[in-house]
Amino acid sequence: MTDIQIYPVATKADENDFIELPYRLYAGDPHWVPPLRSDVRELLDAKKNPFFDHARLQLFLARENGSVVGRISAHIDELALAQPAEQGMGPGTGNFGMYEAESREIGDALIAAAEDWLRDQGMTRSLGPLSLSIWDEPGLLTKGHDHSPTVMMGHHKAEYQDWIEAAGYQPVKHLSTWELDIAQQFPPLINRIIQSGERSSRIVVRKVDKSKFAEEAATILSILNDAWSDNWGFVPLTDREIAYAGKKLKPIVREDLIRIAELEGKPVAFMMTLPDLNEPLKDLNGSLWPLGWAKLLLWLRNPQVRTMRVPLMGVLKEHQGSRLASQLAFMMIEYIRRASVDHYGASRGEIGWILDDNQGMIAIADAIESNINRCYTIYEKTL
Structure with missing residues (x-):
């Protein structure tokens, strides 16, 4: 007979097991x-991760007959609580995550523990x-x-879908790559739209300038928080969070892979592209020692990759849904496409x-003949 025990992470040893x-x-x-263990540890460190400026977290571990067999996080984001309920977050909404379990029985016990903490x-x-x-x-x-997923995307066991749904969770939103x-x-047709934009004296699509990294990051944040503010699930990024993300991403940021579109001298859109860091990370098993650091450093000097990922793109709300928005998107995508092929x-x-x-982005993805390759589902349950 098995003995499943769920308990909160309270010590450094517990965190290591998690x-x-x-x-x-x-x-x-x-x-x-495998993510770098140091990155996971920093993600969970309230002294380093500015997410904790406005959030609180409790981690849980499951043990069965003395062995670690599952984990889950329960957390509450005060900025998410302040968002309109019709946009997906809002008052009374807590979260779970970092879910891993060896069996449905273990998963059920972990979810129940996270739910109890959220209720409390x-x-x-x-x-x-x-x-x-x-x-x-x-x-x-x-x-x-x-x-395999690309940089900053997750990978989970297929059976987790059935386990989470059996625990009473209903799909509320689907995200696709x-x-x-x-x-x-x-x-x-797309090339003609791009060429039309290039002939316009009102439009400039430029590379970012890493020598002005903080200023460029602030410009992108300003566009992002405006462009995404009506999206489902939106939670504004704070200045500390954008500075933290910029510092983390700076080693893989390349000027020709991030573009800012200006209309009559005003920044109105941006597109961020990253070389797929997961390609060199895959064989390091989560550690830079003993020689992983040298391999990664060599790759960072001149990243040559199969895949480029576009994690973020935004157009100011005043231009969304317009022909101009699509034109700027196609121009940025094309310029980054050329750089990705020619330089990397x-x-x-x-x-x-x-x-x-997001019908606008789906239409752009369809127009450049891309196809859905991965889907992620976010679930909800009334407590």
Whole structure:
């Protein structure tokens, strides 16, 4: 007879067990990309991660007959609580995430513990998985288990979908990534739209300037918080969070892969593209020692990758839904496509995630002949 025990993470040893579990559970999965343990530890560190400026978290571990067999997080984001309920977050909404379990029975016990903690904190709704915020790794992978995720995207066991749904959770939102062959030219119509924009004296699409990194990051944040403010699940990024993200991403930021579009001298849109860091990370098993640091440093000097990922794109709300918005998007995508192929040897692009009701972005993805390759589902349950 098994004895499943669920208890809150309270010690450094507990935290180590929490971090280590996935490395064992996914050891036989060729498509899982082990994150750097140091990155996971920093994600959970309230002294380093500015998410905790406005959030509180409790981690839980499951043990069965003395062995660690599962984990889950329960957390509450005060900025999310302040958002309109009709946009997906709002008052009374807490979150769970970082869910891993060896069996449905263990998963049920972990979910129950997370729900109890959320109730004790006054929450009336559980939304997840979010690991940890909507800006980190949102959703459970429900399509695309047959290939590896790109940088900053999650990978989960296929059976988790049935377990979470059996625990009473209902899908509330689907997020998709779209892949395309970037070695090929875009359709003639798209090229004509791009050429029309290039002839306009009102439009400038420029590279970012890393020598003015803080200023450029502030410009992108301003556009992002405006462009995404009506989206489902939106939670504004704080100045400290954007500075923190910029510092983390700076080693893989390339000026020709991030573009800002200006209309009559005013920044109105941006597109951020990252070389797929998961490609060099995949064989490091979550550690830079003894020689992983040298391999990663060499790759960072001149990243040559198969895949480029577009994690973020935005157009100011005043221009959304217009022909100009699509034109600027196509121009940025094309300029980054050329740089990706010519300078980094890439042949594949991945855009997303994209919300299932974001008709503008879906139309752009369709127009450049991309296809959905991975789907992530966010679930909700009334507590």
